[in-house]
Amino acid sequence: MDKIIFIICDGLSDRPVPELKGKTPLEAAFTPNLDKMAKGGVIGLIHTIDKGIRPGSDVAHLSLFGYNPKIYYTGRGIFEALGIGADVKPNDIALRGNFATIDEDMNIIDRRAQRVDHTENLIEALQKIKIAQVKIFIKKGTGHRAAVVLRGKNLSAHVTDVDPHHTDTKVTKSIPIKKNPKAQHTANIINEFTKKSYEVLRNHPFNIRRKKDGLLPANILLLRGASKMVDIPNFEKKYNLKAACIAGAGLYKGIAKALGMTIIPISGATGKPDSQIENKTKMAKKILKEYDFIFIHIKGADSLAEDGNFLGKKKFIEKIDQAMSQLKNIKNTLIVVTSDHTTSSKLKIHTADPVPVLITGQNIHTDDVTKFSERTAYQGRLGHLRGVDLMPILVDYLGKAPLYGA
Numbered sequence: 001m002d003k004i005i006f007i008i009c010d011g012l013s014d015r016p017v018p019e020l021k022g023k024t025p026l027e028a029a030f031t032p033n034l035d036k037m038a039k040g041g042v043i044g045l046i047h048t049i050d051k052g053i054r055p056g057s058d059v060a061h062l063s064l065f066g067y068n069p070k071i072y073y074t075g076r077g078i079f080e081a082l083g084i085g086a087d088v089k090p091n092d093i094a095l096r097g098n099f100a101t102i103d104e105d106m107n108i109i110d111r112r113a114q115r116v117d118h119t120e121n122l123i124e125a126l127q128k129i130k131i132a133q134v135k136i137f138i139k140k141g142t143g144h145r146a147a148v149v150l151r152g153k154n155l156s157a158h159v160t161d162v163d164p165h166h167t168d169t170k171v172t173k174s175i176p177i178k179k180n181p182k183a184q185h186t187a188n189i190i191n192e193f194t195k196k197s198y199e200v201l202r203n204h205p206f207n208i209r210r211k212k213d214g215l216l217p218a219n220i221l222l223l224r225g226a227s228k229m230v231d232i233p234n235f236e237k238k239y240n241l242k243a244a245c246i247a248g249a250g251l252y253k254g255i256a257k258a259l260g261m262t263i264i265p266i267s268g269a270t271g272k273p274d275s276q277i278e279n280k281t282k283m284a285k286k287i288l289k290e291y292d293f294i295f296i297h298i299k300g301a302d303s304l305a306e307d308g309n310f311l312g313k314k315k316f317i318e319k320i321d322q323a324m325s326q327l328k329n330i331k332n333t334l335i336v337v338t339s340d341h342t343t344s345s346k347l348k349i350h351t352a353d354p355v356p357v358l359i360t361g362q363n364i365h366t367d368d369v370t371k372f373s374e375r376t377a378y379q380g381r382l383g384h385l386r387g388v389d390l391m392p393i394l395v396d397y398l399g400k401a402p403l404y405g406a
């Protein structure tokens with residue numbers, strides 16, 4: 001075996017749901033393909049960061065790829081910026097931005113300006129903002145989102161957000177997290193940019209039209225998540241595996257890009273529950289000749305659980321299962337299915353419960369587990385792993401792990 005298809009189903013696992021007779025959506029779902037894979041392989045549980053730690057998706061993915069987030073995580077902004085195709089260089093500061101609606105006293109009316117979209121003209125107008133000692137690059141994200149990259153000397157990511165993360169309050173001022181001249185300089189730039197973004201956007205024709213149509217204007221860009229370009233070892237060099245990423249949502253493409261994976265364009269991958277998952281598994285099969293490691297990201301289960309929609313999550317898991325039928329009878333390839341964290345449909349949040357993992361391929365061990373679920377994963381041969389343990393195990397399955405000792 002020399003290849004790996006590595007599938008992360010975001011927020012796949014859950015807690016028991018009373019309406020599902022105490023089963024989780026994964027347990028309640030009809031998953032013949034995943035169960036067959038579990039039967040033909042090994043299964044276990046992963047604490048993606050560590051026991052009792054509720055992981056964010058970004059740090060959990062880094063960990064599953066074998067990168068300790070305590071060393072390599074610098075904040076989410078950088079991955080979002082990379083994911084939507086922003087050009088980020090070492091020492092640049094990247095931030096995530098939301099087009100939002102504020103009133104004349106800087107009170108926040110809507111953090112997403114009614115999920116405004118088609119903001120290309122607003123981005124173009126913002127791109128003209130000039131601030132001394134720094135170059136500013138702005139890139140449109142999906143819907144109301146954007147990324148901002150600051151390039152210049154003496155910049156720091158140790159600054160607070162302008163976005164207060166809730167309404168009925170004023171736009172906050174960015175301040176240094178720790179007293180430091182670089183952080184103060186960066187906070188000043190962010191505050192000046194925020195003020196200027198309002199000046200540029202408040203009477204923009206796009207917003208005048210929106211007001212006429214009875215819509216809220218997208219009259220400010222609220223910035224958050226300042227982070228520096230990560231200095232992170234290249235995935236291909238680390239594992240000697242040529243890697244590709246098939247994903248819809250920006251964050252995951254950004255993480256893959258930061259690790260040097262090739263991003264494969266894919267139609268019908270929306271990063272939402274309507275995503276055409278089968279296109280992803282078909283594409284993985286298609287590019288398998290060219291790549292040794294193919295990361296597929298599937299987002300829907302997480303979003304549905306965060307909306308409290310456990311029935312939708314169960315249905316979506318059945319859709320994932322159907323997409324797995326594309327991966328039958330693939331030779332010389334390990335197929336790995338896991339998740340980045342549990343998302344509880346009842347609590348509507350990520351929880352620290354470990355996630356199931358299955359590994360299947362030719363000539364690897366099997367265990368007695370015949371179903372892929374949170375409950376059965378406790379009986380699997382892999383036992384309890386941390387996220388960072390997974391890649392070394394996979395590399396060893398390929399027979400490529402370095403020998404420790406003599």
Ligand code: ZN
Nearest residue numbers: 010011057340
């Ligand atoms: Zn996630």
